[in-house]
Amino acid sequence: MLSRLVLTDFRNHADLTLQPGAGFVVLTGANGAGKTNILEAVSLLAPGRGLRRAALGEMARQGGAGGFGVAATLCPSARGETSVAGAERDQHADAGSPIGDVDIATGALAAAPERRIVRVQGATTTANTLAEWLTVLWLTPAMDRLFVAPAGERRGFLDRLTLALAPGHAHHAARYEAAMRARNRLLGDEGRPDADWLSALEAQMADHGDALDVARRETVDLLGARLAGETDGAFPRAGLALDGWAGDAAPLAVALAQGRARDAAAGRTLVGPHRVDLIVTHHDKARAASLASTGEQKALLLGIVLAHAELVAERTGQAPVLLLDEVAAHLDPARRAALFDRLAGRGQVWMTGTEDALFDAIDAQATRIAVGPG
Numbered sequence: 526m527l528s529r530l531v532l533t534d535f536r537n538h539a540d541l542t543l544q545p546g547a548g549f550v551v552l553t554g555a556n557g558a559g560k561t562n563i564l565e566a567v568s569l570l571a572p573g574r575g576l577r578r579a580a581l582g583e584m585a586r587q588g589g590a591g592g593f594g595v596a597a598t599l600c601p602s603a604r605g606e607t608s609v610a611g612a613e614r615d616q617h618a619d620a621g622s623p624i625g626d627v628d629i630a631t632g633a634l635a636a637a638p639e640r641r642i643v644r645v646q647g648a649t650t651t652a653n654t655l656a657e658w659l660t661v662l663w664l665t666p667a668m669d670r671l672f673v674a675p676a677g678e679r680r681g682f683l684d685r686l687t688l689a690l691a692p693g694h695a696h697h698a699a700r701y702e703a704a705m706r707a708r709n710r711l712l713g714d715e716g717r718p719d720a721d722w723l724s725a726l727e728a729q730m731a732d733h734g735d736a737l738d739v740a741r742r743e744t745v746d747l748l749g750a751r752l753a754g755e756t757d758g759a760f761p762r763a764g765l766a767l768d769g770w771a772g773d774a775a776p777l778a779v780a781l782a783q784g785r786a787r788d789a790a791a792g793r794t795l796v797g798p799h800r801v802d803l804i805v806t807h808h809d810k811a812r813a814a815s816l817a818s819t820g821e822q823k824a825l826l827l828g829i830v831l832a833h834a835e836l837v838a839e840r841t842g843q844a845p846v847l848l849l850d851e852v853a854a855h856l857d858p859a860r861r862a863a864l865f866d867r868l869a870g871r872g873q874v875w876m877t878g879t880e881d882a883l884f885d886a887i888d889a890q891a892t893r894i895a896v897g898p899g
């Protein structure tokens with residue numbers, strides 16, 4: 526969990542320091558006060574582009590010096606002794622330094638506003654290594670249409686779910702994409718491409734692509750089984766499946782080598798795990814989630830996120846940090862109570878709303894923060 530969060534020139538926040546407690550962190554304030562901006566800042570403490578998938582240059586405060594910073598202290602008690610098993614933690618342990626609070630920071634400088642800087646304990650590192658330290662998952666109003674959105678959005682959601690169980694997932698995704706871009710460029714070049722160079726790139730895609738495929742399948746299997754066994758009742762059970770790339774049907778390197786002419790003509794790679802879609806069904810109604818009502822779609826998504834948070838906590842000993850933007854306001858009172866019940870005592874959960882009264886039931890367990898303009 527985060528025990529401290531400092532925003533400097535991040536969106537509308539010139540200088541803001543928060544000291545959230547464990548459990549619920551409730552941000553309330555008027556429209557435009559900057560609540561979602563705070564959640565976005567937390568989401569940047571994980572690999573990827575954050576919950577708005579915005580360009581870095583958009584995040585620096587207009588009227589500020591041009592750069593921005595998001596710094597946080599992770600508190601070890603809630604990270605758990607067995608939780609952070611990654612290479613970075615091992616390095617610290619090997620160096621004999623005690624595992625205490627961990628400072629992580631990200632941002633950009635005015636001189637290079639689109640270059641992301643990431644530091645862990647003051648040492649520069651890559652954004653992908655943040656997955657070793659913190660798992661952050663979010664639900665925002667923009668995700669309400671996830672089940673009818675293009676496949677890429679569901680794949681992005683699946684990858685975030687997967688990252689929580691396989692911290693190396695972001696690294697494999699980045700390497701896979703880089704090799705694929707290089708292959709696409711090579712196939713698009715004038716003249717006959719170098720076959721050895723193509724084979725080498727395809728071998729890289731196959732290595733990293735297989736790792737992506739295995740990790741996604743494991744996530745879908747584990748989460749699907751958990752959802753199928755649920756008896757909660759407050760949130761509809763989702764059925765999960767993968768579609769679009771049968772990873773076990775043909776080795777990827779073979780499929781890529783055979784598809785060179787086709788991909789050269791298309792100007793892109795037409796097979797591989799970058800084409801995967803997450804198929805979600807309303808389990809009890811045996812119907813595609815895309816055909817469910819708006820309210821049912823929201824509830825399905827929330828059910829997936831809740832089951833995932835519990836799965837991750839169980840398997841890694843570390844509850845993910847959840848960011849629930851405007852979720853409480855859209856639930857009926859019974860579902861809202863069920864949500865609070867399920868989340869109580871399950872790690873740090875940041876929630877936003879325009880009205881204080883929405884969160885009265887959890888007042889005693891929450892850090893309440895009134896967000897004002899600027």
Ligand SMILES: Nc1ncnc2c1ncn2[C@@H]1O[C@H](COP(=O)(O)OP(=O)(O)OP(=O)(O)O)[C@@H](O)[C@H]1O
Pocket residue numbers: 535536537538554555556557558559560561562563583584585586587877879
């Ligand atoms: N780079 C920026 N510099 C300054 N202000 C910005 C920047 N980017 C966004 N803003 C402003 O931040 C304000 C707060 O946005 P945010 O989405 O966090 O509000 P909110 O409290 O979640 O509101 P709502 O309840 O309407 O969702 C908006 O008025 C927006 O214009």
